[in-house]
Amino acid sequence: MSDFATTIPVSLLLLAPLIAGGLSMVLTGSRWLHVTNLISIGTLIAAESMIARSVFAQGSVTALGEIIYIDALSSVILFIIGTVGLACSLYMRSYMDEQIACGVIASKRLNLFFFLFHMFLLAMVVATVANSLGVQWVAIEATTLATTFLIAFWRRRESLEAGWKYLILCSVGISLALFGVVLLYYSSLRVLGDVSSALNITELQQVADQLDAHILKLAFVFLFVGYGTKVGLVPMHSWLPDAYTEAPAPVAAMLAGVLETVAVYAILRCRGIVDQAVPPDFTGGLLAGFGLVSFVLAAFFILLQHNYKRLFAYSSIEHMGLAMVGFGVGGPIGNFGGLFHLVNHAFAKSLAFFAAGNIHRRFKTVEIDEVRGLTTVLPWSALALLIAGLALAALPPFALFSSEMQIVTALGSSGPPGAWTNQGARFLVVILLLGSLIAFAGLLYRITGMAWGIAPKDIVPGEQWSVGHVPIILLGAVLVGFCWALPPPLRQLFEAASTLLAKR
Amino acid sequence: MITPPIGSQLVDLGSALLLLTCFGIVAQRRLSACVDLFALQSVFLALTATLVAFLTGIHHIYIAAALTVLIKAIVIPRILKKVIERLNVKRELVMNINVPASLLICGALVMVAFLITQPIIPFGHLLTRDSLAIALAIVLIGFFTMIARQKAVTQMIAFLVMENGLFLGATAATYGMPLIVELGVFFDVLVAALIAGIYTNRLQDAFDSVDTAHLSELKE
Numbered sequence A: 001m002s003d004f005a006t007t008i009p010v011s012l013l014l015l016a017p018l019i020a021g022g023l024s025m026v027l028t029g030s031r032w033l034h035v036t037n038l039i040s041i042g043t044l045i046a047a048e049s050m051i052a053r054s055v056f057a058q059g060s061v062t063a064l065g066e067i068i069y070i071d072a073l074s075s076v077i078l079f080i081i082g083t084v085g086l087a088c089s090l091y092m093r094s095y096m097d098e099q100i101a102c103g104v105i106a107s108k109r110l111n112l113f114f115f116l117f118h119m120f121l122l123a124m125v126v127a128t129v130a131n132s133l134g135v136q137w138v139a140i141e142a143t144t145l146a147t148t149f150l151i152a153f154w155r156r157r158e159s160l161e162a163g164w165k166y167l168i169l170c171s172v173g174i175s176l177a178l179f180g181v182v183l184l185y186y187s188s189l190r191v192l193g194d195v196s197s198a199l200n201i202t203e204l205q206q207v208a209d210q211l212d213a214h215i216l217k218l219a220f221v222f223l224f225v226g227y228g229t230k231v232g233l234v235p236m237h238s239w240l241p242d243a244y245t246e247a248p249a250p251v252a253a254m255l256a257g258v259l260e261t262v263a264v265y266a267i268l269r270c271r272g273i274v275d276q277a278v279p280p281d282f283t284g285g286l287l288a289g290f291g292l293v294s295f296v297l298a299a300f301f302i303l304l305q306h307n308y309k310r311l312f313a314y315s316s317i318e319h320m321g322l323a324m325v326g327f328g329v330g331g332p333i334g335n336f337g338g339l340f341h342l343v344n345h346a347f348a349k350s351l352a353f354f355a356a357g358n359i360h361r362r363f364k365t366v367e368i369d370e371v372r373g374l375t376t377v378l379p380w381s382a383l384a385l386l387i388a389g390l391a392l393a394a395l396p397p398f399a400l401f402s403s404e405m406q407i408v409t410a411l412g413s414s415g416p417p418g419a420w421t422n423q424g425a426r427f428l429v430v431i432l433l434l435g436s437l438i439a440f441a442g443l444l445y446r447i448t449g450m451a452w453g454i455a456p457k458d459i460v461p462g463e464q465w466s467v468g469h470v471p472i473i474l475l476g477a478v479l480v481g482f483c484w485a486l487p488p489p490l491r492q493l494f495e496a497a498s499t500l501l502a503k504r
Numbered sequence B: 001m002i003t004p005p006i007g008s009q010l011v012d013l014g015s016a017l018l019l020l021t022c023f024g025i026v027a028q029r030r031l032s033a034c035v036d037l038f039a040l041q042s043v044f045l046a047l048t049a050t051l052v053a054f055l056t057g058i059h060h061i062y063i064a065a066a067l068t069v070l071i072k073a074i075v076i077p078r079i080l081k082k083v084i085e086r087l088n089v090k091r092e093l094v095m096n097i098n099v100p101a102s103l104l105i106c107g108a109l110v111m112v113a114f115l116i117t118q119p120i121i122p123f124g125h126l127l128t129r130d131s132l133a134i135a136l137a138i139v140l141i142g143f144f145t146m147i148a149r150q151k152a153v154t155q156m157i158a159f160l161v162m163e164n165g166l167f168l169g170a171t172a173a174t175y176g177m178p179l180i181v182e183l184g185v186f187f188d189v190l191v192a193a194l195i196a197g198i199y200t201n202r203l204q205d206a207f208d209s210v211d212t213a214h215l216s217e218l219k220e
Helices: A004-026 A030-058 A072-102 A108-129 A133-151 A157-192 A201-210 A213-231 A239-246 A249-277 A281-304 A308-329 A331-363 A379-392 A399-414 A422-451 A469-484 A488-502 B004-027 B031-056 B060-087 B099-117 B131-148 B152-174 B179-207
Strands: A060-063 A068-071
Touching: A004 A030, A004 A060, A004 A108, A030 A060, A030 A068, A030 A072, A030 A108, A030 A488, A068 A072, A068 A108, A072 A108, A072 A249, A072 A331, A072 A469, A072 A488, A108 A133, A108 A249, A133 A157, A133 A213, A133 A249, A133 B179, A157 A201, A157 A213, A157 A239, A157 A249, A157 B131, A157 B152, A157 B179, A201 A249, A213 A249, A213 A281, A239 A249, A239 A308, A249 A281, A249 A308, A249 A331, A249 A488, A281 A308, A281 A422, A308 A331, A308 A379, A308 A399, A308 A422, A331 A379, A331 A399, A331 A469, A331 A488, A379 A399, A379 A422, A379 A469, A399 A422, A399 A469, B004 B031, B004 B099, B004 B131, B004 B152, B031 B060, B031 B152, B060 B152, B060 B179, B099 B131, B131 B152, B152 B179
Parallel strands: none
Antiparallel strands: A060 A068
């Protein structure tokens, strides 16, 4: 049903970044660029809340002649895109202006930055709301193209290297996902026969149980490997630490917080269809297996890092792995925990990269050993770093603790997917807890080392208040608050989404 | 009038020619020849697609075929030639795996592709379904070339070869994806090629080389 009330917010959702992107190319002066950006993000968030209301009322909405399909799951992802996007936009105001003032980037290139940023946002929104899995693929590949230059924005040798690695690895990975889409189409054509809408989620969901299990399995393996590259699951993760280290801080926050989440969403979407024809143990086992391996290996890599941006990059792999375990185990607790973990991770990781950006601007180094005495030099950023670090280490007063516990509980109670015994479940819970202990120790050791101690003499102490501190404080408050109480509308949204995921 | 069995065999012939050019690219050391082979492959792809469109009467495949000729056989090879000219590198000198071994591995990959797709091919009812295995083989060979060759230009060609394989797969398995998806994919490929073109120039400026083995400043 495509009624007028949903058409407007959906059009706003798509038009806001598109128009802002176009304007960014012609505007002059950083102030107007930032204002346009904030207006566009504000419109995005307003449209999202209107859509979320319709989703509550109707379950799922389609708009613009079935091109757009939005249900509770996509609403959760839209919520993450909007909030992290807003935080980044606020942070960029002071971050980018300082870069221009220092002469690191020419003010002319700010236009390009904002253009690419808006295109990045647009591609992610399209990937989230597209009804056709083919269009979703096109949009996810478009995110790769939009972010390649954002990652290499400083144009140093290392950033060029990181950008090239990102472009090649992600494009290749995602080509495999396209083969998966082709196979999915192959299987659905036999049932549907209609050429133009056979990749639509709405159509596929109706006939999913009649699709051929063998083709679907093969399709899912390709899709999982393809989008998994974008998520950064081990062993397809090697682009990720480089890209996160070299990207400007707000871009790194968007990559870690939102782009990974959108890629996870793409996997979950396909899984929802595949699971109806194939026993869910198949997809669940793949997700949980790769998730567990990513989690444990990343935890060990965290111990070895000497570069704080890389530290956070590996922590991204770790948390994405954990969320994957949650989704793989499934059930109401596993799915809820996985979704909640995605949200919390997005907030904590953007906070971490904001802090890292501030530290990098002052200390001009990414080496952990050379950063000392943050609490005296940059008190606010030190607080942000500590909150982000402790949250990412999943310490109790932070929301990541509760989502991590939900995932561990799900694994412990319903066991891993597949015909494993209870003994296996216990063993895996122990591995999971040991892994988080390693990550906890690694993060805590590095971050406390940076926060305290005597600052190097040539670093000017003192931190001036700027707009960039607003998102830092808000994110910190949210991370603590979500552990105690999730606002009712959000809780309902998450619950509706996890019910959708648990539906077989 | 072409009868379905003959039509099917003609499509298979076209797919086989595509696969043959893949082997040509793997065996070739001269970069400009690689680009020419890629252009030739795209022409074969367009011919195969046109054949399918003619046999089935599905018109939107004609559009895709025309776009293939325009973008993959004319525009992208030109960009790549320009890049090669500017970079002044004529030959692929760094090969992680030498030519004979590469060819053997590619042969094995073709067998793997047939092995994977054999169980699902009978499900298709289309006259092109046998090409699905060849399409997967081309994708896998592209993937392998990406790993085995180190020049940025060759990596780009390998990516494009993968894309050709995917297009063949879409045509073979389903008579082409919905037009909006096809257009989107073409757009992405074109933009990716442009970006890679710009990028290789920047890499050249920064490293005085497009040998990606020099890209090793980032280490764990």
